[in-house]
Amino acid sequence: MAEKRISVALFSILVIFSGISLFVGVINLNLVSLLRDDFEQLEILLISRLPRLLAILCTGMGMSVAGLIMQQLCMNKFVSPSTGATISSAQLGILISMLFFRGSTLAGRTVFAFLTAIAGTWTFVFFMQKIKFKDVIMVPLVGIMFGNIISGVTEYLSYKYGMNQALSSWLVGDFSLIIRGRYEIVFLILPLLIIAFVFANHFNIVGMGEDFSKNLGVNYNLILFAGLSIAALITASVVVTVGSVPYLGLIVPNIISMFRGDKMRGSLLDTALFGAVFILICDILGRIVNYPYEIPINLTVGILGSLIFIGLLFRRLNPKAHKLRRSPGRIDCKRPISQTKGGKQPQ
Numbered sequence: 043m044a045e046k047r048i049s050v051a052l053f054s055i056l057v058i059f060s061g062i063s064l065f066v067g068v069i070n071l072n073l074v075s076l077l078r079d080d081f082e083q084l085e086i087l088l089i090s091r092l093p094r095l096l097a098i099l100c101t102g103m104g105m106s107v108a109g110l111i112m113q114q115l116c117m118n119k120f121v122s123p124s125t126g127a128t129i130s131s132a133q134l135g136i137l138i139s140m141l142f143f144r145g146s147t148l149a150g151r152t153v154f155a156f157l158t159a160i161a162g163t164w165t166f167v168f169f170m171q172k173i174k175f176k177d178v179i180m181v182p183l184v185g186i187m188f189g190n191i192i193s194g195v196t197e198y199l200s201y202k203y204g205m206n207q208a209l210s211s212w213l214v215g216d217f218s219l220i221i222r223g224r225y226e227i228v229f230l231i232l233p234l235l236i237i238a239f240v241f242a243n244h245f246n247i248v249g250m251g252e253d254f255s256k257n258l259g260v261n262y263n264l265i266l267f268a269g270l271s272i273a274a275l276i277t278a279s280v281v282v283t284v285g286s287v288p289y290l291g292l293i294v295p296n297i298i299s300m301f302r303g304d305k306m307r308g309s310l311l312d313t314a315l316f317g318a319v320f321i322l323i324c325d326i327l328g329r330i331v332n333y334p335y336e337i338p339i340n341l342t343v344g345i346l347g348s349l350i351f352i353g354l355l356f357r358r359l360n361p362k363a364h365k366l367r368r369s370p371g372r373i374d375c376k377r378p379i380s381q382t383k384g385g386k387q388p389q
Contacts, residue, residue: 052315104231106317109291120182122292127189131162155278215340289347
């Protein structure tokens, strides 16, 4: 019953802030004028404000669920598209498509972004599986360093071939350029969210380790590849449409797991709703803090996200602060290290 109340509360907050978002901007929209079929007001609503809102909701839900999937499959609470080199790999794919296929469409750039995102994510997971980290903090640190290497290569190529100006829009997350006809790629996220919900139990099983998965008859490599592919495609769709949005896939699943536990099917809906609420609030703040100018979404999310991330680090390093209570529907991840594959402690 308490779980349903959380979901209802998040949905209610999302509806309220969605309505606020439609009427926040440089040009004032008037509800009375909209009801009277004012052509100019309707045009602003349908061409700019509504597409922007839909892009925000899809981005928030998609990146949060992508982070949840990666954390579950990698057995680490600090893994996400931003700390697992997925975002930086997608940006490299966009640059490659611009260099070698200058006439490529938005869909074509999405394909390149997806291919490089899944390649970068798989490389990171390969490192993580081969190198036995005893400290859970080392995994995201390695991912951040690997992502910085890829970002360095991307920036070098962009400066060498004079593409830094064209690439800048994908390096900075920004919803101000979202208009009708330039955001529809993010709708790919919706069927991916449905697939993630269908295979949520399989992701839970794979997150317990390869031996555990085989004992239950689950194809470990297939589900791992499918989950990482879903996360990579979601990230590629967001990066191509909006740009880089850091920390969202990191902090949202961690906050929800404090209330809903680590059972993925039970927390997936709340993770998507809270991710949409969080990025929607950040976007509204970015529009009103320096009105009539607008702060990019990666800046507001980055500031709030970094503060929350530091808090999560302190909480994680304090053994008394993150003890999980055993309860029905909650997976107890505090198993001895000796019982897990490769000596890694699932998070």
